[in-house]
Amino acid sequence: MAKIPYKTYLSEEQLPQQWYNLRADMKTQPAPMISPANFQPLKPEDLHPIFAEELCRQEFDATTRFIDIPGPVYDYYRTYRPSPLVRAYNLEKALDTPARIYFKFEGNNTSGSHKLNSAAPQAYFAKQQGLQGLTTETGAGQWGTAMAMSCAHFGLDLKVFMVKTSSEQKPYRKVVMQTYGADVTASPSNTTQVGRSILERYPNTGGSLGCAISEAIEAAVTNPGYRYVLGSMLNHVLLHQSVIGLEAKAAMDQLGEYPDIVIGCAGGGSNMGGLMSTYMADRLSGKANPYFIAIEPASCPSMTRGRYAYDFGDTGHTTPLVKMYTLGSDFIPSPNHAGGLRFHGMSPILSQLYLDGYLDEARSAEQTSVFEAATLFARVETILPAPESAHAIRAAIDEAIKCRESGQTKVILFSLSGTGYFDLTAYSSYLTHTMTDYIPTDEDLQKGFATLPQVPEGK
Numbered sequence: 001m002a003k004i005p006y007k008t009y010l011s012e013e014q015l016p017q018q019w020y021n022l023r024a025d026m027k028t029q030p031a032p033m034i035s036p037a038n039f040q041p042l043k044p045e046d047l048h049p050i051f052a053e054e055l056c057r058q059e060f061d062a063t064t065r066f067i068d069i070p071g072p073v074y075d076y077y078r079t080y081r082p083s084p085l086v087r088a089y090n091l092e093k094a095l096d097t098p099a100r101i102y103f104k105f106e107g108n109n110t111s112g113s114h115k116l117n118s119a120a121p122q123a124y125f126a127k128q129q130g131l132q133g134l135t136t137e138t139g140a141g142q143w144g145t146a147m148a149m150s151c152a153h154f155g156l157d158l159k160v161f162m163v164k165t166s167s168e169q170k171p172y173r174k175v176v177m178q179t180y181g182a183d184v185t186a187s188p189s190n191t192t193q194v195g196r197s198i199l200e201r202y203p204n205t206g207g208s209l210g211c212a213i214s215e216a217i218e219a220a221v222t223n224p225g226y227r228y229v230l231g232s233m234l235n236h237v238l239l240h241q242s243v244i245g246l247e248a249k250a251a252m253d254q255l256g257e258y259p260d261i262v263i264g265c266a267g268g269g270s271n272m273g274g275l276m277s278t279y280m281a282d283r284l285s286g287k288a289n290p291y292f293i294a295i296e297p298a299s300c301p302s303m304t305r306g307r308y309a310y311d312f313g314d315t316g317h318t319t320p321l322v323k324m325y326t327l328g329s330d331f332i333p334s335p336n337h338a339g340g341l342r343f344h345g346m347s348p349i350l351s352q353l354y355l356d357g358y359l360d361e362a363r364s365a366e367q368t369s370v371f372e373a374a375t376l377f378a379r380v381e382t383i384l385p386a387p388e389s390a391h392a393i394r395a396a397i398d399e400a401i402k403c404r405e406s407g408q409t410k411v412i413l414f415s416l417s418g419t420g421y422f423d424l425t426a427y428s429s430y431l432t433h434t435m436t437d438y439i440p441t442d443e444d445l446q447k448g449f450a451t452l453p454q455v456p457e458g459k
Helices: 053-060 071-077 089-095 116-128 142-154 164-169 171-179 193-201 209-221 235-255 270-285 348-355 367-381 387-406 424-431 442-449
Strands: 018-020 066-068 085-087 100-105 133-138 157-163 183-187 226-228 261-265 291-297 307-312 321-326 361-365 411-416
Touching: 018 235, 018 270, 053 116, 053 235, 071 116, 071 142, 085 235, 089 100, 089 367, 089 387, 100 235, 100 387, 116 133, 116 142, 116 235, 133 142, 133 209, 142 157, 142 171, 157 164, 157 171, 157 209, 164 171, 164 183, 171 183, 183 209, 193 209, 209 226, 235 270, 235 348, 235 411, 261 270, 261 387, 270 291, 270 348, 270 411, 291 348, 291 387, 321 348, 361 367, 361 387, 367 387, 367 424, 387 411
Parallel strands: 100 411, 133 157, 133 226, 157 183, 261 291, 261 411, 291 361
Antiparallel strands: 018 066, 085 100, 307 321
């Protein structure tokens, strides 16, 4: 085999022209969203007051395998896609492993992450509907930045509710969003009824994605001409993120490689779902049998210690009920540095695949271990990874070490979903040995489980 280049770039002509809808090939469909009022399945029109209508249609589409990427979205994708597939030669050398390690690098745009892949179509569909603006939440700030960029491009207003802990850790993320024209508020805030309610119950809280989602939804439904957009978890978001997996597979096919192990960090599921999409299609059809690993923070262990149950997607209980792995919508994680993974639930698609055994393994990692991996990766591969992405690096390193110990030569693929240049407070904490690990006790988790809604049996 010819020497594999360090970076493999597809041409613009090879940029996928369609998104891949994994649900069309799933053996068991995720359970439907249901109303918390009567526990009946929702229809697309039930979500029209919250989301743009085309997004509602995509959310409920379980049969169309490929969906065309609209021309204006495709043109916007071309400004930063295709993204490179990288052979991590230096990491392999540092680990002295026979494994061949690849990563799909999604941080090569101003948002610093994969989030732009869904932000662009969500803004486009809102503009096509004639809306004035959008509201959203953001944890680490990458989704908020991606939405600010997309709204500026398509000519929409944007209101962002940023998790308070993250806004304090990363104030310059707010500046970037404001540069693109977004209005940014630390959440929970006094600007919404649900925010005031959360602050009454938890006056010193650093917030969570669940809190910020509640505020963003309230702001959307109380402002005419606005709708809400979500950066992870939902079916239509994983649909848009399938461009990651489609490109990764095309590039690896070009190199004559196929992954034995596919790894992604998981908070809501968009990054993991996007990378694994086409490889999961191979698994479901019996063409191949890659091993899938989702890795999450030990401080917010939705898959590894959560329950598979119907739950609200937000702390304020304003969303429909979604069946997923969850810690309970009232669970507020400790203020660790992986803000984008601090969500109590998980994508219904990933949850169903994990339940059915197609997503092979969920594991968790303490943040000091994650930053150990991030620091090694930065030193040998030159890219400073986001704390969220560093979870995938941690798992990839662990798998590569297993190969060293066993002598097996496996191909490992992971998603480097974003950069960490706004996370220097976190890196400083690690380097000065002031970073601590927090793992919730069973008693802590039970408090969240106690708030799960009582849904009739059979649902």
